Amino acid sequence: MANARELFSLPAGPVDLCFDKNEFMKKTFSVDEFLHENRNAGSLEIIRDDLGLYLKVLRSAMIELINQDYADFVDLSANLIGLDQQIDSIVSPIEKLKEEVLSVRAALEGAMKDISDCLEQKKTLRGFKKSLQSLAKVRAALLKLESLLKPVDDNEREISPTLLERAALEAIQLQFNVKFCGEFLNQEQLDSADHWKNSLLSQMQTYFLKMLEDKDVEGLERCLRIYCTLDECRTAEEVFKAEIVSPYMNRVVSESNLQNSPQGLTGIYNQILDFVSLNMKLLLDLTKKNGKVKGYNFVVNSFWTEVERRMETNMSSIFAPGNPESFYQKYQCTLEFLERIELILEDPDEVANFKAHPQYKSFQVRWNLPVYFQIRFQEIGSNLEKVCTRELDATKFFNQQISASQFNLLQFSIALTCISNCWQEGIYLPQLFHRFIKLTLQLLSRITIWIDIAIMIEPTLPSTEQQQESVSLRLKLLATLYSDVSNLSRKIPQIVNLIHDRAPNHLALSSAQLDDLFFDNKSALATKQNRLQTIIVQELVQASIPFVKQVSDIPRLYRKTNRDVPSRCCQYMEQLLQPGKSFRERYQSMVGDERLKELLVNVYSNLTTSYFQAVEEALISVQKTEESLRRLKNLRDRNFTNQTNTTSSSSTTSTMTDDDKIRLQLQVDVIYYVQEIERIGLARGEIEKLPELVQMVEEATKIRVSSQQQSLVQS
Template sequence: MAKNNDVYPLPVGPSDLCFDKNDFIKKSFSVDQFLQNHRKKANLETLRDDLGMYLKVLRSAMIELINKDYADFVNLSSNLNGLDKAINGIQVPLGQLKEEVLQVKLNLDEAMEDLSFRLDQRQKIRARKRSLQSLARVQSSLSKWSVLLHLDENSRDEELERKKERPPLDPGLVERAASEFNQLQFCISKCENDLTESHKEQAKKICDLLTSSLDGMFLKSLHERDSEGMARCLRIYITLDKIADVESLYRREVVSPALHDVVSENSLQSDPRGLQGVYSRILSFVDTDMEPLLKLTARGVRMPIVKGFDFLVNSFWPEVEQRLELHLPLIYAPGNPEMFYQRYCETQEFLEKLERCCGTQTGVKRLHAHPQYVAFLQHWNLPVYFQIRFQEIAGVLETVMSESSAGVPPVLTDFQLQTTATTWDCLMRCWASGVFLYQLTHRFWKLNLQILARYYTWVGEALEQKWPSESSVPNAVRNDTSRLARLQFLVHLYTDVEKLVARLPGLLNSVTMKLQNLSQQGQQLLKSCLKESEEQLLTRLPLITQFILGEISSQSLPHLRQVSDIPRLFRRTNREMPTKPCSYVTQVLALPLAFYSAQRSVVNKELLEQWLTLTFAAITQQFFSCVDDVLTSVQKTEESLRRLKKIRDRSAATSSSEARGLGDDDKIRQQLLLDVCSYCEGVDTVGIARTNVDKLEELLSLVETARAKNDSAK
């Protein structure tokens, strides 16, 4: 029976049972679930009878199982009799067999150790034999080449050897010796333990003589511009595995003397083109002196004749970089940013031309990976240069923002405020020629975002700025002038923010033109960053609008308090029926109308109408409240008079008083109607529809209705 099986075999019961017998042995069996599942199939009585019937089947099966295995249970004890004696009988043979197996294993281990020892001995003998054979070859080769290269003759008279140089060897002999010298080196490596000091010294002499002769041949072929001779020497260097040595030789004997007078302070000062002239003369060495060598070794349009050499990267460039670092350290100084920028750009142009000389992308990568190339770029302290530019640009902006006030006249630019114009100039200066460096793109872009964020903060500070007239007001005329100036500043601030935001896409275009190799993903990232700054600046526009409306409303709303004084002008004063509006209406309309006259030639019509509509809506709301309070008070006074009329007698004096009171109320309503109509005419003057001003139609309807009701009551 499988251990993982959920269902175990059960005895077969009657076929008409209302349940499945396998449900009881499932691991997920639940009594409640069982009853819930079978209540719909049969009632409880039927389920009980079927369960009782199957219980009898299980009991019968259990009895049969016990009877089936009963005989085995009974005979179990009798089957175990004598088992101890049988176990004791086999213990001795098993022990003997164990000892024999251990002895065999011991013999095998001894045989394996002896065999391993003999194999090691044989291997050492073979190695010793190979070493002696190599030693014999070394001895034979050294003797042979000592005779051919005249080493024995030269060693006889060491004093003469010191005073007189050996004559150069024949090129054919050098090439032949080089091809066989590798075999000599291989044999020497196989018998190093058996070599004597004399063997090593003799081999070193042969190597030195070959190298010196080969170096002389190579330098001679360079001097004569013999391409075949150079190619032959380079192949011999490859055979001798002396690639690094010949590159060092070329740097020491050819490049260094040629650049000795080119890269120096005197050369820099005397050259009319300055550093650019020095770089030009350095590159001319590549185009003229190195041209035959580069044609042989550098991969250009065709495959190189001799592979494995890179004289431009390993010989020419290290010498150039070292001389620039030692003899012209002043070119790296970032103290003068203009000079640093010019020299850095000239250096980048020089490196680009040098990369073109490499011929292939692989050569350019080797140049970039050279340790001295990395060190050369690190000498140019770009972070310090950026810090100087940062202080120049940010310093100008901070100076203008700290010294600028609302009273500063606008500069003659497209912007109205000097701060905004300076902000835009600072943004563009980051990408101007003479300032921007491609390697500092991320820093200048970050500076742009910081400038926009600083301008955003300045706008908030300018809105909260306290004006002189707000703290001390000598007279009303100066107060009105100051408010008009404040409004003018807020309008200019609003238009400048709009213009600056509108110009930001042009800034992004200027940046992408500077970054010609920028990927599409990079452009999207720049665009999204600039979009955030645009949205941040645009959030200032509603706030500026609120300040503009607040300035106008704060000047106009206080005059509406005079509405509550109108009843006192007519009650029991015997004044004539009013025919013209009160002076407060003119005072309420004075600042909005002056604002309209001053800004209609500066701000576009839609924006100006929006500001004035919101302004008149705020004034009208307050005007409506004041008029409604006065009319309510007049109505309450009339109701009081009516109640008194019922109580008092109808005397002549009383009638006269009542008539006079009612006449005063008529005058009050008439005055309010004249004031509201005059206010509506002022709104019409600026070209705003009355329906666009909240509460204006209701205000006019309120005074007209009050006047009409009073006439009908008469």
Template sequence: MAGDSTKPMTLPSGPATLCFDKDDFMKNDFNVDTFVMDCRRRVPLETLRDDLHVYLKILRSAMIELINKDYADFVNLSTNLVGMDKAINNLTVPLGQFKEEVLSVTSAMENAIEAVEEKLKHRQKIKEKKASLQRLINIVQSVEKIEQLLGLSSKLEATPGTDLNGQLIERVATEFNKLQFYVMKSRGLPLVEQVKPRIASITSTLQYSLEGSFLEGLDHNNTDILRQCLRTYALIDKIKDAESLFRKHVVRPFMEEIITEDFLRSSSLKGMYTKVLEFIPKHCQILKDITSSSSPSGDVIRGYDFVVNAVWPEIISNIEARIPSIFAPGNPDIFHEKFTISMDFLSKFEHQCGSQASVKRLREHSSYQLYMSKWNLPVYFQIRFQEIAGLFENSLVIGFNKTTENEFYLTASHQMWESIYKCWQSNVYLPTLVHRFLRLTLQLLSRYSVWIDETYQKEVEKPSVSSGSRSDRASTPANNMVTSKVNGLDTSNQQPTIPEPEPITLGQILFLIADAEKSSEKIFPVFVEHIEPKLKSLDFDNIDSIKGAFSDSQESVLFNVPKFQSYVVQEVTNHCSLHLKQVADIPRHYRRTNREVPSKPSSYSTGLFKPLTMFFDEHKIVLREAKREEIARAVLQNLAEQYYTATSDVLTSVKKMEDSLKRLKKARGTGVSTGTLGMSDDDKIRQQLIIDIEYYGQQVETFGFSSSSLQGFSQLLELCKEAKGSMSQTATNPSS
């Protein structure tokens, strides 16, 4: 009973066979539903119920044991509490007195602390007033000392003819610097307001003396005087005044003489920039030596940058005011030339800065941002975009016209690459617009791919759907069907209408296929030769992703090539297969005509390959050997399949007719003649087909293929075997 109440209660252990852990009941987040669901995953509910009953009995037994163990304490609990109220009441009065004493001491301590803080604050105010008074005394003393050094009268007028040498000016500047510090700390005090006119007179006299000495040092290239003046300007925190003085008296007269429209017309923009750059080594070198870390004497006066803060703003101010015409983007060629020259000038100017820190200050200067913003690059690119993309878009209207160039066959393909090359020509491309020219290049390739796709949909897909076949739109009738396509509809009874554009020819499709494949082959070489070096020069870090974009363009250009090639194969196959209709006429030639046994190929066999041969002869220039083999193999395979169908139909028909005649003669009781009458008509038909198939195989080999390599021809040979097997003994051995 007297144990630690904070000690967690320990539950009695149960059998090891229980399906749950007894400690789960003592967890703060114990939840009955969660407990039951967790146990149910392992055992059935009946087992859980039985285990809970078992553990309940264990808990009851443990509780009884606990009560029995401390039984006396439980029974005497009420007896032990007798007199507790009286004891508590006896403690109330002493505790109240102790509380009053503590509060009294606390109040006394707080009063003492407040008194000490008040005295400290009073002392601090006295100290501040003493310091302020001392600063006022210092101000008066510094003013009087400076006036004495400068020779100023009590009426605040400089003594005429006062000659201040460099050392005296430096002494005055040191004292003036102290004066400025004291005035800043004592701002708003009445005495400071009283001496302000005297301080203003000192300031003007000092600046006048500094200006005179500074300009004298510049005129005579006197390093000592310049060093003292610049050190003094820095000491009195007037560095900007020195730079402005140099800009006004030295830089401005020079730039106003050089940066003019007349000088621009006579010496060109490049000549003007060259003359401007000559100013820096001629007039700024001595100042750069004094203020830069590369000073030979090692005595560097830091904080100045005359090239950035004096020369550059004056150059831009004069360019903007006197020759704004150089920024006009109306003529892109002139704009490109002027922009390139100007960026070259800017690069050379940065080299004159002398340090990376100076270059950084130049690029952060407001006049630098103004100068760059004057070049309207978006307008320039828009003009170039309309010029480049416009020419290409116009070429797509006559895209299938034959180009006079040797590399490509079609105007569209030639113009597309001319446009891409133009994007990266030195007289068009600007590094600042690299991302835009890169996007334009990809857009040109994409537009070319879209044009190829539109051509396929317009010239192949839709006409095929509407008319079922393009055979009527082939080139010339019969023998010259691959040169041009004409619409074979009879329009004699129709009203005159606006003629539709002539459909493209198979020859033009071959040109398109060849150009697309050539373009795909050129994409990466052109990228590596013309584009990638420019990206690397600009430290592009996404070159791999850009290569991926060009790879996608390459695939897009080639996407429709297999479809066009399949269409060409189908068109040539259709014209060749016209001759296969004559296969069905073979039975008519031999049945009941008493013709001789066939010994040579049918007339259709000799004309079967004529369209394919003419096709290759006419387009041998555009068809490379590999492409020729692909088309030839596909056409011959298609023809073999159609030939097999036609021949199989004829043989099936002959077989049916032969069987029908046999059944008829058998029904009439007449015998079948054995061999005295020679070869039967049906066998003549079979013999002719066998000769024609063998001739087909010979013709296939003239195109450079083994007849056995064509799957369709293998099926034809099987037909030959079946036909030979169906022929009578007389037919197979005519001599008997």
């Protein structure tokens, strides 16, 4: 239908139609969409008229098509006459043929079923035949086993390894043929097979133990091979464990023996390992990787399983973590004991199997390492927590001597001791590496938090005499904190190296990886250092600021006092600089030259800014006062002659006025201030506002003083 629609073309219509005639041939043609798309082409009446015109065109085309193919239509109807009778004539033969085909098909299916039944019957007969043959072999094997093993049961002669080998081969044949006997094998025969197999294993056990007792290497090798032939390697291991290992371990591994042993647990482990050298040497030589017999692991399946079971049942006290020191020693002894067992195994594959053994994992779980760590955590963490919650004794702290090479505050010393304890012998266990490194980070975080608390402490001075000291107890505390924080920061690389040396080898941690773990702690300590430096700067500036205000008192010293020309600085300048000088003298070794310089630059920058403002205000005040006095003088002398004024002016210029003395005193003070700053190794350009201050007083006095002249003015 779709192909016919594609091949069919619509007849052409009038050119002025308001729609496209090809839209009627679309598979998705819809009346609603047609009207919606052509709603702008004209009104509904126009669309209706155009559709009517095109309908007439289609009718005309249809009539023309019928007229063209009329002869073919007539011929088709004529050819169909009599077709029904022809079809009826061939129905009967076709149905008959169908019945014959169905009968042949049924016959073939019957024949195929008979053949299939015969084949199945033949298969069953073959199975019966094979089962009967196997049954015959089973009976023969039972008779053979009876003939081989019965004399041994009657104790008529000693056990012969040759007979055991032959009996083992017959037992294998018996076991193989039993599987194929099917329903022909009765319970009596099954019981007989089990009886002779057990009898063989009993004889093997007797022979195995005798060879062990006689230390007969050749006989022991033949015995192990027979066990391997029977696929009873685990049976040999069980025999050795039950008859040899168990009695020995029952005597050695016990609480009473543990209490009476002079060497304690180490002595027990030595006795256990002595068993290997005394009783297992031949077995290990024969069954090790390069030995003559394969398929055995007496160390794991016989020795270790019995040792572990006895230790869990007879010496459970060693697993108690209540006493951490004793637990640590016992656990370390146990690790050495396990390592010695691994050395006995030698082969890496056997060592891996040993560690994967269920009883090995059970033994490791018995050592409650999380509880041990929790006890250590309480011991170590509580020591630091006690000193961090203890109130700082200001009296003792004020009288103590401060050292730059070691910690001055007990909190920092205890923190470092606690961190060292985490990794020292007797406490640290490699199996708890991740927990101890976490504890180390927690200890550093705790002391870092305490630093914030210590910074907020406002200690009270013990006496009035000490209150008059230039360096307060508060400043001493801050300097001490700063020194201890710096020392702790320098200790972190040592802590990282210590942890790196103590880290388990299988982790393969580099120093850089460990250093990254302490990045946050180092950043926090650096932040605390910067904060302490800022607070120290504030304290020093606050101690000096009150003396800056005395700059405003200089005009009163010279105005109408007839003082001499100033030649040295005012006394307040020494007091102004004293806090910074004292801090430098007392704490330079603690703070360090580089940090001290940075700190003093900040102190003197802040101080110079305030000093600049005070000097500027004093000069402005002097200038205003001078101008006021000049105006008053001009009013008094306005009737004088020009000559008199000239003479007076000349006299005035030849004599230094009070205002000039004030300006000169300010300059002398500034020169002394600059000298003291440069004396401690700071340049003028490093101090904010200092060059502007020097320039301001030089412009006020019209005197520029060189570095050589400064010393002359000061003297």
